Every structure is written in C-alpha cells, then in structure tokens.
Amino acid sequence: MSAAEKPAISFFERYLSLWVALCIVAGIALGAAAPGALRSIAAAELAHVNLVVAVLIWLMIVPMLLKIDFGALGSVRRHWRGVGVTLFVNWAVKPFSMAALGTFFLGWLFAPLLPADEIPSYIAGLILLAAAPCTAMVFVWSNLCRGDPGYTLSQVALNDVLMLILFAPIVALLLGVASITVPWDTLLLSVLLYILVPVIVAQMIRRALLRSGGQGALDRLLATLGPISLAALLATLVLLFGFQGEQILARPLVIALIAVPILFQVYFNAGLAYWLSRRFRVAWCVAAPAALIGASNFFELAVAAAISLFGLHSGAALATVVGVLVEVPVMLSVVAIVTRTKGWYERALA
DSSP states (O other), rough: OOGGGSOOHHHHTTTHHHHHHHHHHHHHHHHHHHHHHHHHHHHHHHHHHHHHHHHHHHHHHHOOOOOOTGGGGGGGGGGGGHHHHHHIIIIIHHHHHHHHHHIIIIISSSSSSSSSGHHHHHHHHHHHHHHHHOOHHHHHHHTTTTTOOOHHHHOOOOOOOHHHHHHHHHHHHHHHHTTOOOOOHHHHHHHHIIHHHHHHHHHHHHHHHHHHHHHHHHHHHHHHHHHHHHHHHHHHHHHHHHHHHHHHHHHOOOOOOOOHHHHHHHHHHHHHHHHHHHHHHHOHHHHHHHHHHHBBHHHHHHHHHHHHHHHSHHHHHHHHHHHHHHHHHHHHHHHHHHHHHHHHHHHTTT
C-alpha cells in the first residue's frame, strides 16, 4: 500500500489538539516538579543543537520521510497545472503572507498585549512554520477528501526536494526583512540535520526494504515506527511546554493571540489555491488536495528549526508549537469546505 493510499485519519491524529493540550499540562507540571532535570536537558547541546531534542526530532521526521516515493516525481507532468498552483502558493505566497500577517497582528494590532521583547521571536516562529510545506499529514487530508493520490504523492515528493534548496534562503530573507538576526551557521546546520540527512537516511532505508521485502516490509516498519514517532512528538512538546511553563502561566493570552495569524494564513492560502485551481480548470480531485497542501505546514521541521535557531526557551519555539495545537481542527475544517463545495467547483468546469 502506498503512502497516498493510507487509511483515513487515525484516532490519535484526529485528537492531536487534545494531546497537545495534555502536553501543555504535563510540561508545566514537569517544569514545576523537576526544574533541575529540565536544566540538564537544556544544557545537553553541541554546536547550538540540543542533543535530546535532536534525537526526538529525528524519531518524528524519519518515519514520515520513509513514506515519500521520489519516483513519483515522474508523474508531475500529468498534473502540471495543479502542481504549478501548489508550488506558487507554497513557495511564492505562504511564507510571505505569514510574515505579513505575523507583523500585522503580533507586531502591530496585538503588540500592546504582548511582551515587547518577545514579539520578534514570535514572528520568527511563524515564519519558520510557513516556510516548509507539510509532508506526511497531507496524505491524510487528501484521503479524507478523496483527492487524486498520484498528484498528492508527486507534489509532496517535489516539495521535499525544493525544501532542500529553498527553506534556508526564504527563512533568512524573511527574518532579515523582519529585522531578526539570522544565525546563518545554525540555519544551515538545521537544514542539514533536519532535512538533508533525514531524507537521505529515510530513502536508503526505504529502498533497502523494498528490495529485500517489498511494500509489505516497508508497511510493517512504518506500523512499528508510527507509535514511536508520535511518542517523540509528544515528548518534544512536553519539554517545550516545560521550558515555557512560566510564560504560559503568566500570559495565557499569548497562545490565543499567536493562533490568530496562523488561522488567517491557513484559510487564505487554502482559498487561494482552490480559487486558482478553479480558474485554471484543474480537476476537483487535484484541486482539493492542492488547497490542503497549500495551507498545511511541516510543523515538525518548524519546531526543530526554531529550537536550533532560537533555543528551547524562545518565543519562536512557542509559536511553532501553537501551530501544532491548531493544525488538526483547522485542516479538518478545510477538508469539510472543499468537500461541500465540490458541486460549485465542478460547475465552472462543465
């Protein structure tokens, strides 16, 4: 079974926001009960990379990358209009619209309600969140709206390749525009650790498994790694909230305010991708996942990059975690919107 043909959203994924909320509680409790342990974890760094979190991030990312078949890039030509729309939204619109929305909401409208010294860090976290398109969860969203699996697989594979090239320059550009100092060495190290090396390792494992045991062997490994990947995600969030506990308790409104530009960004980019697909007469089975790919974020990478660039205690790390908190309910609402508007969409193609 290919990644694009995986079953619909799992119980864990459907209630991801609930698990994140529980991680907030667990993290804050851990921070209060064992501050010394958290300080020891924070001190375990090498070249500005926290080793504990790096291991957890790898356990999150590699299983997702194992699902990607880069051989699907050959089918991009069959869906060139849908691919073109999604590439435009993912790389030419989404990071820049998020930077603009973050600056408007957090840097101006909500500025009196936020700690002034943390605002640039929050905006940086939002930029990191929007600078990388989603990978694994896109298969879930596409399956829920009965999107074309060939298009979804080829688009995700193409985005993974482009992330290797575009992530660092776009992040550096937007952080510079926002007057945030860009630690180039740490940024490039993050791309190496959390994109390039995991992609290479995952593809080597994938090819070895397919040669030795076929798709069944790969599916069995993914089934084994799935719970480990989810546990790593939750453990990372508990640590983040453990370090952010004092800030959250002191300023609970911060999380709600950070969520506002994320919500605007998701609906704006999903709507733009859907509307452009309709204008270019893209089949609905491609337009629906195009809207979802255009709106969703690779939050695991964003969390990793925020920690590497700004630290576990940073507002940037907190902002990326807010993205995890709102991801599932918001994307499920986009699935519902594109599904219910299928008739409206297809009338334009008649």
